[in-house]
Amino acid sequence: MQSIPGILEESIIDAKERFFEFLRSFRDRSGNYRYRERIRQMITMGQKSLIVEYNDLYIFDNKLARLLIDSPDEVLRQASEALKEFIESEAPEYAESIERFYIRVRALPRTLPLRRLRSEYIGKLVMLEGILVRATPIKEKITKAVFMHCTKDQGCHEFEWPPEGELVGELLEKPPACPVCGSASGTFRLIPEKSKLIDWQRIVLQERPEEIPPGQLPRSIEVVLQDELVDSARPGDRVTIVGVVRVRPDSAKRKAIYDLYIDAIHLEVSQKLLEEVVITREDEERIKTLARDPWIHKKIIASIAPAIYGHWDIKEAIALALFGGVPKVTPDGTRIRGDIHVLIVGDPGTAKSQLLQYVARIAPRGIYTTGKGATAAGLTAAVIRDKTTGEYYLEAGALVLADGGVAAIDEIDKMRDEDRVAIHEAMEQQTVSIAKAGIVARLNARTTVIAAGNPKFGRYLTNRTLADNINLPVTILSRFDLIFILKDKPNPDEDRRVAHHILQVHKETEKVKPEIEPELLKKYISYARRYVRPHLTSEAIKLIEDFYVQMRRMSLESADGAIPITLRQLEALVRLAEAHARMALRNEVTVEDAEAAIRLMKAFLESAGLDIESGKIDIDIIMTGKPRSKQEKFTRVMEIIEQLESENEEGCAKLRDIQKRALSEGIESNIVEEAIKTMRRDGIIYEKSLGCYAIVR
Amino acid sequence: MDSRLSIELEIIELEYLLRPVRTMILRDAGVLEIDGQRVELQKGVETELPYWLAKQLAAKELAKLVETPITLEDIARLHFSVVSAKTPSDLEPLPQYFYQEAKTVIRDLEEKARRELNPALFEESQKMTQYLIDIIDKRLTMILQSLRSPTSIAELSSRLAPEEALLLTHFSQVLRAWKNKILPKPA
Numbered sequence: 001m002q003s004i005p006g007i008l009e010e011s012i013i014d015a016k017e018r019f020f021e022f023l024r025s026f027r028d029r030s031g032n033y034r035y036r037e038r039i040r041q042m043i044t045m046g047q048k049s050l051i052v053e054y055n056d057l058y059i060f061d062n063k064l065a066r067l068l069i070d071s072p073d074e075v076l077r078q079a080s081e082a083l084k085e086f087i088e089s090e091a092p093e094y095a096e097s098i099e100r101f102y103i104r105v106r107a108l109p110r111t112l113p114l115r116r117l118r119s120e121y122i123g124k125l126v127m128l129e130g131i132l133v134r135a136t137p138i139k140e141k142i143t144k145a146v147f148m149h150c151t152k153d154q155g156c157h158e159f160e161w162p163p164e165g166e167l168v169g170e171l172l173e174k175p176p177a178c179p180v181c182g183s184a185s186g187t188f189r190l191i192p193e194k195s196k197l198i199d200w201q202r203i204v205l206q207e208r209p210e211e212i213p214p215g216q217l218p219r220s221i222e223v224v225l226q227d228e229l230v231d232s233a234r235p236g237d238r239v240t241i242v243g244v245v246r247v248r249p250d251s252a253k254r255k256a257i258y259d260l261y262i263d264a265i266h267l268e269v270s271q272k273l274l275e276e277v278v279i280t281r282e283d284e285e286r287i288k289t290l291a292r293d294p295w296i297h298k299k300i301i302a303s304i305a306p307a308i309y310g311h312w313d314i315k316e317a318i319a320l321a322l323f324g325g326v327p328k329v330t331p332d333g334t335r336i337r338g339d340i341h342v343l344i345v346g347d348p349g350t351a352k353s354q355l356l357q358y359v360a361r362i363a364p365r366g367i368y369t370t371g372k373g374a375t376a377a378g379l380t381a382a383v384i385r386d387k388t389t390g391e392y393y394l395e396a397g398a399l400v401l402a403d404g405g406v407a408a409i410d411e412i413d414k415m416r417d418e419d420r421v422a423i424h425e426a427m428e429q430q431t432v433s434i435a436k437a438g439i440v441a442r443l444n445a446r447t448t449v450i451a452a453g454n455p456k457f458g459r460y461l462t463n464r465t466l467a468d469n470i471n472l473p474v475t476i477l478s479r480f481d482l483i484f485i486l487k488d489k490p491n492p493d494e495d496r497r498v499a500h501h502i503l504q505v506h507k508e509t510e511k512v513k514p515e516i517e518p519e520l521l522k523k524y525i526s527y528a529r530r531y532v533r534p535h536l537t538s539e540a541i542k543l544i545e546d547f548y549v550q551m552r553r554m555s556l557e558s559a560d561g562a563i564p565i566t567l568r569q570l571e572a573l574v575r576l577a578e579a580h581a582r583m584a585l586r587n588e589v590t591v592e593d594a595e596a597a598i599r600l601m602k603a604f605l606e607s608a609g610l611d612i613e614s615g616k617i618d619i620d621i622i623m624t625g626k627p628r629s630k631q632e633k634f635t636r637v638m639e640i641i642e643q644l645e646s647e648n649e650e651g652c653a654k655l656r657d658i659q660k661r662a663l664s665e666g667i668e669s670n671i672v673e674e675a676i677k678t679m680r681r682d683g684i685i686y687e688k689s690l691g692c693y694a695i696v697r
Numbered sequence: 698m699d700s701r702l703s704i705e706l707e708i709i710e711l712e713y714l715l716r717p718v719r720t721m722i723l724r725d726a727g728v729l730e731i732d733g734q735r736v737e738l739q740k741g742v743e744t745e746l747p748y749w750l751a752k753q754l755a756a757k758e759l760a761k762l763v764e765t766p767i768t769l770e771d772i773a774r775l776h777f778s779v780v781s782a783k784t785p786s787d788l789e790p791l792p793q794y795f796y797q798e799a800k801t802v803i804r805d806l807e808e809k810a811r812r813e814l815n816p817a818l819f820e821e822s823q824k825m826t827q828y829l830i831d832i833i834d835k836r837l838t839m840i841l842q843s844l845r846s847p848t849s850i851a852e853l854s855s856r857l858a859p860e861e862a863l864l865l866t867h868f869s870q871v872l873r874a875w876k877n878k879i880l881p882k883p884a
Contacts, residue, residue, distance in 0.1 A: 031817065058773050059824065065777075109777040281719075281764070 015064060016078035016085075019103075022060045023050075023086050039083070043091045049102040049228050050083055051266070054109065068105065072125040072244045076265065079103040099196065102227065104266040105242055114207045114219045117260060121245045128262065131401055132237045133220065134204035134384075134393040137439055138230050141200035142192070143167045149178040151186035158191065170248050201230040202391070205241060205262070209367050209401065222261040229267050235381065236400035236443045238270040277364045277526035286520060287527050291585035297596070300583055303514035303521050305358040308351045309501040313603045317342045317482045318355065320600070321448050322363055322406060322525050323582040325575030326533050337430055339448040340575050341479060343412070345470050345608075346486025347459050352452035356408040359450050362518050364526040365405020369398040371415035371453075379407075379415055380422035381443055383436035392437045399426045399445040406448045413453035413471040420473065427479040449480075460487050466608050481572035482600065483608040527585075534581035536574065540594040544573050547598050569605075573597045633667050637675040638695070640665075641685060645694050652692035702867050709859050713797040717745040719763035726759050766805075767798045769821055769828075776828040785839045785853045796860050799829050840865050844872060 023035045034056065042050055058065040068075045080101050088095040108127035117126070145168060150156040161175045162168065177184040206220040223241055225232070233239050243264035250259045279287070290296060297319075304315040320340055327338035346352050360368035369379070380397045397419070398407050409415075415423070426432050426445040433442045455461070455469045466483065467474050477483065505512050516524065536544075548570050576597035581589045640661050644653030655676070662672045676693060679685045688694040726738035729750075736746065738759060746754070754760035775791065782788045792798075803825050810818035840861060843849035850869060854862055 027817070055770050055773055058777060059769060062773070062776070066780075109774040110781070 015067065015075050016082045018061055018064050019075075019079040019082035020085060022057060022064070023082060026056055026060050028056075039086060039090060043087065043094050046094075047228070048098055048100070049104045051104050051106055052079075054105050054107050057105070058109070069108075069125045071123075072265075073123070076103055076105075102265070106240075106266045106268060108242060111240070113211065114205070114221060115211075117219075117221065117245065119260075122247055122260070123245065125242065125244055125265075126262070127240060127242045128205060128221070129240050130205040130207055130220075130238070131209075132203050132233050132235050132239050132396075133206045133401070134395045135233075135235055136202045136391050136393055139200045140197040141168075141226070142172055142195045143198050144196040145172060146191045146194035147175060148189045148191055149180065149183075149186055150189070151181070151183055154181050154183070157181070158194070170246075198227050199230040201225045203233070204393070205239065208238065210365070222259070223264050224261060225264050225267065229264055232267050233269050234441065234443055235394050235396035236403050236445070240268045240270065242266040277523055279523050279527055283520070283523050284527070287524050288585070290516065290520075290524060296584050297580070299515040300521065300524075303516040303518075304362070305351075305355050306514045307505050307512045308354055308358075309498050311351070311355070311486070313600065313607075314342075314344060314355065314484045314486070316596075316600060317484065317604075318359055318450060319583065320576055320579040321450055321482075322359070323528055323579040324448055325578035325582075327446070335430070336571070337428070337446070338575060338578070339430070339446065340481045340572070340579060341427055341449040342451070343477070343480040343483045344450075344452040344486060345455060345460065345466070345483065346452065347488035348454060350486040350488055352486065353410050356410050356450060356452055359406060360408045362522050362525065363406035363408075363448075364522055364529070365402055366408060367398050367402040367405065368408045368410070371409060371411040371413060371419075379409065379419040380426055380432045380445070381434050381441075382418070383434060383439050385437075392439060394434065394439045394441055396443060397432070399423070399447045399449070400432055400443045402447045403444045404446055406450060409449060409451040411453060412451035413456070420476070424475060424479065427476070451480075460485055462487070478568065481569075481575060482604045484604065485607050528582045532582045532585050532587060534578045534587050534589045534593075536577070536589045537591075539591045540577060540589045543591055543594040544570070544577065544598070547573070569601060573601055576600055630671070633671050634675045634678065636665065636667060637662060637672055638679060638684065641693055642695055648692075650689065650692060652688035652694040655691045655693070658693070699867070702863065705863050706860060709863070710797060712859075713794045714749040715747050716794070718748045718751050720744055720746045720751040720754065720760045721763055722754075722760050724759050766802050767792070767795070768802075769825055772799060772825055772828045772832075776832055779832045779835050782835065782839065785843045785849055788836065788839050788853065788856050790856045791858045795858055799825070803829070836861060837864075840868070844868055 028034045083101045112126045145161045207218045243262040247258040325338040328336045360366035430446045456471045577589045577593040580593040580596045641653040659669045685693045725740045729736040806822040843853040
């Protein structure tokens with residue numbers, strides 16, 4: 001909007017008066033004096049800021065509201081004075097005790113996309129939305145400096161700088177002359193203790209992943225938070241910021257080049273997860289109609305990456321993970337996650353990455369990343385140092401940025417060592433804790449992890465266990481609710497079908513149409529996650545309970561005592577059943593849902609948890625990396641070493657003797673070697689002399 | 698007004714009155730038969746009815762519309778975005794049936810203000826009317842500006858309300874006819 005300077009100045013002159021009138025007389029729909037009440041509340045709570053709805057101001061006086069957008073510094077200064085005057089009449093003592101009151105304007109009618117922030121907005125009030133990706137620790141900034149001026153003739157005297165009515169800006173400059181004596185000579189010394197300081201923090205706001213145009217880098221901008229606004233959001237939070245666009249030199253060398261930054265006047269953390277997917281009334285109708293379809297589960301599963309042939313179980317697992325179970329908080333504050341984590345381990349060329357990319361496209365708040373991660377923060381979070389300013393920042397990683405959504409992590413086996421440690425907490429407790437360089441923080445990471453990894457030896461070796469095949473510690477493996485193995489085995493019939501499907505895709509690309517359009521599916525998932533919270537029915541509970549007990553009973557019946565299922569899988573079953581109910585927008589988990597969860601769990605256990613030696617399901621393969629049968633053999637090897645150690649004069653057991661005695665008990669030499677290697681690594685035994693082992697006591 | 702334009706505007710109004718709206722039935726009142734269609738008025742049932750019928754039932758306190766009508770806040774927000782537009786390309790589409798709905802809401806508000814003798818409601822309806830006039834003026838200016846080039850017409854037409862699109866088509870037809878009359882015909 002173009003403004004004529006004269007008119008603008010004239011309007012600014014009475015801004016204070018109009019603002020005072022607004023605070024005094026504005027009434028809401030129910031006839032209440034909204035701001036009088038807010039001011040009273042503000043006084044009671046001892047706050048310095050009054051939150052003003054922009055729309056209220058616009059309805060009261062649209063010229064004043066427009067002036068606020070165009071000349072925010074001046075209008076806000078006058079508004080702050082009007083507020084102080086108002087408070088003086090209500091609570092004079094309180095007004096006197098506070099240096100400056102703030103008017104914090106929220107909810108401007110239009111959000112400016114970060115990508116469109118240009119020089120035309122400098123000095124204007126804007127509203128931006130994005131993810132807070134970095135934050136510095138809180139610092140103190142001088143708003144009014146106190147200098148001591150000393151000269152030979154007149155001695156020393158103190159004065160405030162800058163003069164009355166002005167505040168220190170981005171840079172603190174030495175006064176050109178002393179306002180007390182008028183002399184420019186002598187020494188000027190800053191006295192920080194006597195200066196007025198306010199809390200100050202710098203954060204970085206980044207575009208939301210779903211807003212970034214394909215193939216473009218996310219844009220970000222620095223935001224300065226002051227006073228009551230500091231520490232009101234954490235990295236990973238989705239925030240809406242109202243602030244004034246300002247500039248500062250980008251470096252000392254090139255003085256003509258400036259960077260934009262935002263001086264925030266209001267910050268709001270988006271409370272509702274998934275609220276960014278807009279669902280209209282028409283969408284709601286379509287979603288409800290879809291949910292009534294008896295084949296809805298099949299339709300949804302078939303809509304996941306339709307260009308990829310087969311992999312029905314994996315697609316079902318992905319679909320369930322997208323819907324997720326219901327998170328619960330017990331009265332004692334314990335949080336039970338609702339997110340379903342899925343891992344796909346597979347030979348190269350089995351469409352793992354394609355599946356993950358599709359997941360990121362249809363998941364509300366979906367992020368696709370690789371194990372190495374795109375930023376220094378990687379998958380979890382990191383404390384990094386800014387090269388230009390030297391400041392330490394806390395930067396959020398992919399799992400924190402996808403809080404409330406889905407993180408599709410490709411090549412998870414190649415993640416950084418720091419992430420390997422932090423991901424344990426992120427997957428189970430759903431937080432990321434960090435304590436480095438004086439920054440101690442715990443960030444939310446309520447994220448569903450759908451990951452893929454390559455086998456350690458290039459191809460999946462069927463004669464080795466899952467833990468042997470992937471470069472991931474068992475402690476991480478055990479946190480996945482479902483793990484699937486994709487083996488690329490030649491099979492003429494299957495190969496023909498896959499080849500035919502792929503060639504058809506190439507021939508008639510347009511025919512690969514999902515049953516449900518990706519956009520609608522995204523809305524469907526979002527709707528289900530937002531409004532559907534299924535509860536277990538007693539029939540479903542009984543079915544899951546019976547399955548659990550029956551599986552555990554198998555452990556008693558078998559000679560090696562392999563444990564096929566633990567409480568972790570029981571919780572996973574509940575989540576899977578809840579997700580299955582959510583898929584049909586049902587608020588009750590029925591027997592059908594429980595059956596589907598059990599079927600999928602069995603498929604997972606048979607695929608990933610099968611002990612190749614005994615041919616039985618053994619969850620220890622995932623939980624400890626070794627099947628029960630092997631664990632027993634390891635224990636026996638240790639006992640043999642103990643026996644031989646006491647029999648031998650040297651006080652240790654020779655490898656040849658251990659192997660001989662173990663073989664007599666049916667334990668092969670390679671198992672003995674593996675056991676010795678593992679026990680040495682774990683510090684259970686040590687090599688006392690060459691080829692002779694003893695127990696660590 | 699041109700009779701054709703007037704008829705077309707009436708058709709838009711009819712479409713607005715006939716559009717289905719979600720309605721909550723508040724009292725059991727038997728079955729209604731309209732144009733061979735049976736509507737069962739059963740308490741607590743949410744159903745879709747033509748807007749005009751839903752309004753009639755709401756006036757008799759038999760039902761209430763589920764959707765919330767446009768408010769002063771909504772119009773103020775639109776006013777902000779319309780008035781901020783500098784060129785036709787800055788113009789944002791209005792919500793569906795905006796003009797019809799705004800007209801109905803202002804009329805209802807004025808009636809209520811008269812009935813209750815409530816000055817606050819009078820003030821609200823006046824503010825709404827003023828915003829509506831500003832919105833119309835600004836959007837009309839843009840429509841007239843766009844008439845200068847066919848590219849602008851194409852650019853703008855997708856963002857116009859049906860009433861505005863009608864006007865734009867009408868104006869461009871009149872201008873074309875006028876130019877045909879004025880300009881010399883090729884030999």
